[in-house]
Amino acid sequence: MMDNIIENHDFCNGLHSWYANCCDASVKDFGYALISNRKQCWQGLEQDITNKVSLGLTYKLSASVSVSQTQTHHEDVIATLKLEYRGSQTKYIFITKASVSEGRWENLEGTFVLSDKPDRLVFYLEGPRPGVNLLVQHVLIHSSSHVEVEEDSITNIIFNPNFDQAFSYWSARGPCQIRLHHSIGTILPNSGNFFASATQRSQTWNGIQQDITARVHRKLPYHVTATVRTTHTAGAHIRATLWVRTTDSREQYIGIADTHVTDKEWVQLQGKFVLNGYPSMVVIYLEGPPPGVDILLNCLVVKHAHKIPPSPRLLTQSADFGINIIANSDLRHGTKGWFPLGDCVLSVAASASPTNTLSIHATNRTHTWMGPAQLITDKVKRFVTYQVSAWVKLVPGATASPQNVNVAVGVDNQWLNGGQVEVNDDSWHEICGSFRIEKQPMGKVMVYVQGPAPGISFMVAGFQIFAVDRQARFRQLKHQTDKIRKHDITLKFSTSDSRSMHGAMVKIKQMHNSFPIGSCISRTNIDNEDFVAFFLEHFNWAVFGNELKWSWTEPQRDRFNYRDADELLKFCEDNNISVRGHCIFWEVEDTVPDWVKRLSRNDLAVAVHNRLNGLLNRYRGKFKHYDVNNEMLHGSFYQDRLGKDIRGNMFKEAKQLDPSAVLFVNDYHVEDGCDTRSSPEKYIEQILDLQEQGAFVGGIGIQGHIDSPVGSIVCRGLDKLGIMGLPVWLTEVDVCSSNEHVRADDLEVMMREAYAHPCVEGIMLWGFWESFMSREDCHLVDADGEVNEAGKRFIELKKEWLSHSSGYIDERSEFSFRGFEGTYQVEIVNMGTTKTFVVDKNQRNQDLVIQV
Numbered sequence: 001m002m003d004n005i006i007e008n009h010d011f012c013n014g015l016h017s018w019y020a021n022c023c024d025a026s027v028k029d030f031g032y033a034l035i036s037n038r039k040q041c042w043q044g045l046e047q048d049i050t051n052k053v054s055l056g057l058t059y060k061l062s063a064s065v066s067v068s069q070t071q072t073h074h075e076d077v078i079a080t081l082k083l084e085y086r087g088s089q090t091k092y093i094f095i096t097k098a099s100v101s102e103g104r105w106e107n108l109e110g111t112f113v114l115s116d117k118p119d120r121l122v123f124y125l126e127g128p129r130p131g132v133n134l135l136v137q138h139v140l141i142h143s144s145s146h147v148e149v150e151e152d153s154i155t156n157i158i159f160n161p162n163f164d165q166a167f168s169y170w171s172a173r174g175p176c177q178i179r180l181h182h183s184i185g186t187i188l189p190n191s192g193n194f195f196a197s198a199t200q201r202s203q204t205w206n207g208i209q210q211d212i213t214a215r216v217h218r219k220l221p222y223h224v225t226a227t228v229r230t231t232h233t234a235g236a237h238i239r240a241t242l243w244v245r246t247t248d249s250r251e252q253y254i255g256i257a258d259t260h261v262t263d264k265e266w267v268q269l270q271g272k273f274v275l276n277g278y279p280s281m282v283v284i285y286l287e288g289p290p291p292g293v294d295i296l297l298n299c300l301v302v303k304h305a306h307k308i309p310p311s312p313r314l315l316t317q318s319a320d321f322g323i324n325i326i327a328n329s330d331l332r333h334g335t336k337g338w339f340p341l342g343d344c345v346l347s348v349a350a351s352a353s354p355t356n357t358l359s360i361h362a363t364n365r366t367h368t369w370m371g372p373a374q375l376i377t378d379k380v381k382r383f384v385t386y387q388v389s390a391w392v393k394l395v396p397g398a399t400a401s402p403q404n405v406n407v408a409v410g411v412d413n414q415w416l417n418g419g420q421v422e423v424n425d426d427s428w429h430e431i432c433g434s435f436r437i438e439k440q441p442m443g444k445v446m447v448y449v450q451g452p453a454p455g456i457s458f459m460v461a462g463f464q465i466f467a468v469d470r471q472a473r474f475r476q477l478k479h480q481t482d483k484i485r486k487h488d489i490t491l492k493f494s495t496s497d498s499r500s501m502h503g504a505m506v507k508i509k510q511m512h513n514s515f516p517i518g519s520c521i522s523r524t525n526i527d528n529e530d531f532v533a534f535f536l537e538h539f540n541w542a543v544f545g546n547e548l549k550w551s552w553t554e555p556q557r558d559r560f561n562y563r564d565a566d567e568l569l570k571f572c573e574d575n576n577i578s579v580r581g582h583c584i585f586w587e588v589e590d591t592v593p594d595w596v597k598r599l600s601r602n603d604l605a606v607a608v609h610n611r612l613n614g615l616l617n618r619y620r621g622k623f624k625h626y627d628v629n630n631e632m633l634h635g636s637f638y639q640d641r642l643g644k645d646i647r648g649n650m651f652k653e654a655k656q657l658d659p660s661a662v663l664f665v666n667d668y669h670v671e672d673g674c675d676t677r678s679s680p681e682k683y684i685e686q687i688l689d690l691q692e693q694g695a696f697v698g699g700i701g702i703q704g705h706i707d708s709p710v711g712s713i714v715c716r717g718l719d720k721l722g723i724m725g726l727p728v729w730l731t732e733v734d735v736c737s738s739n740e741h742v743r744a745d746d747l748e749v750m751m752r753e754a755y756a757h758p759c760v761e762g763i764m765l766w767g768f769w770e771s772f773m774s775r776e777d778c779h780l781v782d783a784d785g786e787v788n789e790a791g792k793r794f795i796e797l798k799k800e801w802l803s804h805s806s807g808y809i810d811e812r813s814e815f816s817f818r819g820f821e822g823t824y825q826v827e828i829v830n831m832g833t834t835k836t837f838v839v840d841k842n843q844r845n846q847d848l849v850i851q852v
Contacts, residue, residue, distance in 0.1 A: 005052040005059075006123070010138040019046050021124060028164070028192070034068075035125075035134040044134055046082075046124030049141070053114050053121060057143045063108040064137035064155050067100050067128050074099045077134065078127035079108055083118035091118070097127060103168045104159060105137060155303065157215040157222075158284075162192035162299035172198065173285045174206035190227050190266040190298045197231075198286070198295040204594075207295050209243075209285035212302065216282050218275040219528060221771055221783035223305040224256050226269040226286065227298035235262040236289035242273050244524075245281040250563075252524055258288065266298060272305055274771045274783045277527030307782070311739040311789065314383050321469035325379040325386075326447075329463050331358035341448045342370035353391050354428055355462030361395070362449070363457040369408075372460055373448035380437055380445055381467075383742050385708045388418040388433040389464045390449065395457040396426040403452040404676050409435050410446040418465075420451065422676040428461070432673040432716070434468070436708035438738055470745055473711045473752075480756040485515070486803065486818040488845045491826060491837070493813045495852045501813040505829040508815075510802040514822040514841065515755070516541045516578065516762035517798070520732070522772065523547055523564040526571050530785040531769055538798060542572050543580040543731070543764055550585065550611055551593045557607075562618065569622060580731070580764065581623035583666065584615060585650060588635030597637075604641055612650065616657035627666040627701060627731070628654055632686060633678040634667065648693025655696040665690070666701030666731055671717035672709065680720035687724060700726050704733035705766065705775070709746055714753045722759035730754050732766040734778040740789035743777065747790055751797055768794075826850060 007017035011027045018025065021044060024037040035045050053059065067075045077100050081093040096110025114121075123141070128134055138155065159169040163180055172178045177200045182193065189195045198208045216222065228238050238261050242254040257271025275282065284302065286295050327337035331348045340346045344365045351359040362371045380386065392405045406420030419433015437445070449460050491508075493501040518541025525531045535542075546552050547564040554560050572579050585608070586592065599607055616626075628650050629638065638646050651663050669675035670683050683700070690697050700721055706714075721728055735746035754760040768791065770779040780791030787795070803819030821841040827834045837848050 005049055005141045005143075006047060006139045009140055011136075017047055019048075020044075021046050021126075032135055032137040035136070036069075038128070038132065038134070039130050041129060042126045043130075044124055044126035045136055046122050047139075048120065049123050050118075050121045054143070055114055055117060058111055058113050059141050059143055061095055061108070061110045061112070061139075061141050063125065063139040064105050065098065065100055065108050065125065066103070066105050066135040066137070068102055068133040068135060070102050070128070070132045072129075074101050075128040075132050076100070077106075077108055077125060079110060080124055080126060081112060082120075082122040082124065084120040084122070086119050100128075103165050105135075105155070107155070156301045157212055158210060158300045158302050161301060162189075163194040163196050164192065167196070169210055170196065171209055172206070173209040173283075173287070174201075174203055176201040176206040178208050184231060184296075187229070187231070187263070187296070192299065195296055195298040198297075201289070201293065201295070202291050204290060205241075205287045206291070207286040207288075208297055209283050210300070211281070211283050213279065213282045216275060216279075218278060219530065219784070221272055221274050221305040222302055224269075224271050224273065224284070225301045226257075227266050227300075228259070228269050228286065229261045229263065229266050229296045229298075230289060230294055231263050231296065232289065232293045233263050235260055236293045237261070238269060238286055238295055239288035240269055240271060241285055241287055242275075243281075243283045243285065244275065244277075244279045246527075247278050247280050249280075254524065256284075272771045272783075276524045276531065305783070307784070311741055313741050314739065319381055319384045319467040321467050321472075324464045324466050325376055326374060326463050326465050329357075331360055331461075335360065338372050338374055340370070341373040341446075341450070342367055344370040346372055349459075351393075351459060351461060353393070353459075353461035354430075355391060357461050359391075359393075359459040359461035361457060361459050363395075365452070365457065366454050368452065368454060369448075369450045370454075371449040371451075371458070373446055375444055376447050376465070377441065377445045382437055382440060383737070383739055385434060385436045385468045385470070385710065385742075385745075386418075386465050387468050387710045387713070388431065388435065389462070390419075390431045391428045391461045392421065392423060392431060392449065393428045393459045393461075394423050394426055394452065395459065398426075398456045398458075399453070403456060403458075405429070405431065405449065405451040405458060407431055407433060408448055408450055409437075410448065411437055412439075412442050417674045418447065419673045420676050421673075422679070423452075423458075432713050434672070434708045434710045434713065436737075436742075438742075468710050470711070470749060474748065477711070477752040477756045481752070481801075482818070484756055484758050485801075485820055487821065487839055487843065488816070489819050489839055490814055490816045490845075490847045492847055492849045493809055493815070493828075493852055494849055500811070501809045501828075501852065502811045504809045504831065506807065506809060506815050507827045507829060508803075508805040508817060508819075508824055509827075510804060510819060510822055510824050511836075512540075512823045513798070513801050513820050514540070514838075515801070515820070516729075516764075518542050518578075518580070518762070518764045520545045520765065520767045521568065523568055525769065525772060526568065528769075531781075534768070534781060534785075534787075536575055536577075538795065539577070539765075541578045541580065541762065541764060542568075543582045544568055545767070548581055548615075549583060549591075550596070551591065553615065554611070555593065557595045560614075565619075569619070573622075578624050579622070580664075581619070581626040581661065582731075583627035583630040584612065584654065585628065585638060586630040586635070587632045587637055587639070588630075589637040591630075591635075592637050601641055604638075608638065608642070608646070608650070609653070612653050612657060616654060616661075620658050621660050623658075623661055625662045625664055625699065625729075626654060626658070627664050630666050632665065632667065633670075633682060645693060648690050648695040651690060651695030651697065652693075662698035662727075663696055664699040664701045664729070664731070665697060666703060668703040668705050668732070670702045670721070671704065671714045672706050673713050673717075680717045683721065684724060687726075697726065699761075700724065700728045701731040702728060703766075704730045704750055706733075706746075706750065707736055709735065709749045709753075711749050711753050714750065715757065718753065718757045718759055722757070726759075727761040728757075728759045729762040729764065730760065731764045733763060734766040734773060734775055735790075736775050736777045738777050743788075743790040744793035747780075748793055748797060751794070755801065828852060 402424040407418035805817035
């Protein structure tokens, strides 16, 4: 830490720069110093800081200290300065002291100012009675210009984090047993001397926990790291969860992180959390595996999260926009530049492809990953979005079953999805996708075409990869937006005495654009006044993240929880926010409540009926939309158990129960070309099938969880869905990039494409606040409330979509302009009069009378 005058402040380099004064010192595995064999109170740990302190400056000390092997409840730990002068008496300056008990880390805090300069200046920690061990976790000393440094950023708020003091501060959560181990068979601690196990677990939420109530603060981000594994050979998922009891006795569960573990090795579980409200109790615990599966924990660290500095602005001038980086893509030079991945055979032949070029054939394939490949290491640039385009075809007669063909980009033993298509006949099919590399590759970057089953030969033609010029696309979309979204508006001014208004100057300012732009919110969010302020300023619609889902409203059979949804709905109603209902059912099996999965066919049919009646009768007329059965392109839980008609019946019954609600289908990867299960064609087929069953499908939801979006690909998907004549909403937009400027570009792609397309009638973000989004590096606002570059871009777009005009009223007492739908103010300057008017979305040409 550059501003800390203490070297090796956290003992990560052992005892370097430290000296044990007439006693013993060692550094324990978890990173704290143990000072033992103390014969006098003044014996302890010291460091020479002679040349690091300036006269007259105030210095602030913060240290984390503890004691062990004490027979009393408390021991004093003292921070002292020793000033040595040549030929003069040594002086001592008391800085501060803290009363410390065994097993608890305490903050030792104080300040000092040096009024004269000694020949030698030593800082040291002392104080406990002889025989008592002194423990030091870290020491910080900053000058007054740096006293604002958060001590929490280097202090672990978990006590006894690696079980050196057995189970002090730890307890079992629920009916299970926690045990301490040096080893279990061949399993040894990853660090330190011990690890804990949670065994005999009868529920998934059983595990090991610690109360951290007094050590966490609201609206501050915390980073969590746990070293975990299991003894279960098949592996399991372990979750870190925060249980919070609020001051009004509400219980909240905040998911922190989730990872898959096995019995083979220790795994790092990492995540973040933020407390929005004022808690009366906070407990962190590990849970997740099925009953009977053990959880092993080696250590747990919870620290105040370091604020990540703003991302650098990227220079993309060097990107060759629109230039194909695939060598010999037209295959005029045979297979030059290409090589076979694996033992397949490549050849070039004439073909009647849509590009009228030669095609490369991949034959003798014995694995799905085999196909034509090229190295593009020196041609791709970090943080640049690349569009992929290729035509593929199976060799005639190769198979009767559909095959996936996809473009893969191999980077450092991982692969990125560059697009895929399902080929179900012997005609040509186009792959349209994209990718972006954000980490500097350690080795080579390779692109290859793969996918069909072993033994199936295929052809590739017209293969292109090129950097996307987003700014050029944005300029085009601005013109399209004006054409699609703006109205011709004529204001007709009238006075009570029929005076002419000719020549009067008017200034028109749009206050709000009424186009629906909303966000996902959760019950805990509205306890944070900063979150609420940003939300109400920038959004006019909302969707609940989890609070309306079946697993939330009825976590156990006949035990209902509507309180959170009720309070969120009241918040929205009080603030004139329209709400989408997400979701009545969720077709993906992993999302179905456990108790629902265990029902018989007949009981499941009754439960589905009860769910519809209970939810829609309770909220009749409250939710503008409902996602009736979420992600039906990716799951089939209800259809598999209750038959094909169940989906249509869900829509029909929902329409009967709440006729005012617009009923949506909702799915992901429809717009990005990277998932053959959810192509626009398959989505249309599903909607038509529902309509044939008599379902009232009123809207099409495109979720918009997307990586490296390309505007033309998104637009093509919207064009195809627009044929249905139904309103399309982007319902769960989030875009991910570690660089905020790239994230801002991604978000602008999605918002501009949606707003410029005539079939889109609303845009919903899947959150905007750090630590309250389902994916990393998606947020627009940091946990401390600071708006990042992506958030600034969002605000700029909202401002761009406000119309302003000024001029003079003509001889007919009229003034005409083009503007977006929404609420306006018109000021008649020479009269000092201001009026409000509304531009309606349903009229293209509007004449509005302004009575003066």
